[in-house]
Amino acid sequence: MKFLKTNFELIFWIAALIALGVSNPAAESQYSLCPFKAVGITWCPGCGIGHAISWLLHGDLARSWQSHWLGAPALLIIGYRIYVLGRRMFIPKQEYKFE
Numbered sequence: 001m002k003f004l005k006t007n008f009e010l011i012f013w014i015a016a017l018i019a020l021g022v023s024n025p026a027a028e029s030q031y032s033l034c035p036f037k038a039v040g041i042t043w044c045p046g047c048g049i050g051h052a053i054s055w056l057l058h059g060d061l062a063r064s065w066q067s068h069w070l071g072a073p074a075l076l077i078i079g080y081r082i083y084v085l086g087r088r089m090f091i092p093k094q095e096y097k098f099e
Helices: 002-006 008-022 049-057 061-067 071-090
Strands: none
Touching: 002 008, 008 049, 008 071, 049 061, 049 071, 061 071
C-alpha cells in the first residue's frame, strides 16, 4: 500500500499513456470527462488533447495536429514527468542533489 501512496502519480501517468496507446482514437465514444461538456458548453480549450496524444502514440502526426496542437508538447511534458518520478523512485535522493 505504501508503494501505491508514494508512487501514485507515476502509476497514473504510465497507466494513462498505456490506455491512450491501446485505445482507438478514431472511435467516437459516448462518454467524456470534460466538465465543460457536462454542463452543456460545447467548446473547451482542452478537448482533443487525449485524442491527439493517442494519434501520436499510433504514429499519425497529421491527425494528432488536427485533434489538438498541444498534443505533442503534452506528451513530452508527461514523458518528462514520468522520467523525473521514475528517477526519484529508483535513485536515492542524496545521489541527485542539485547544488
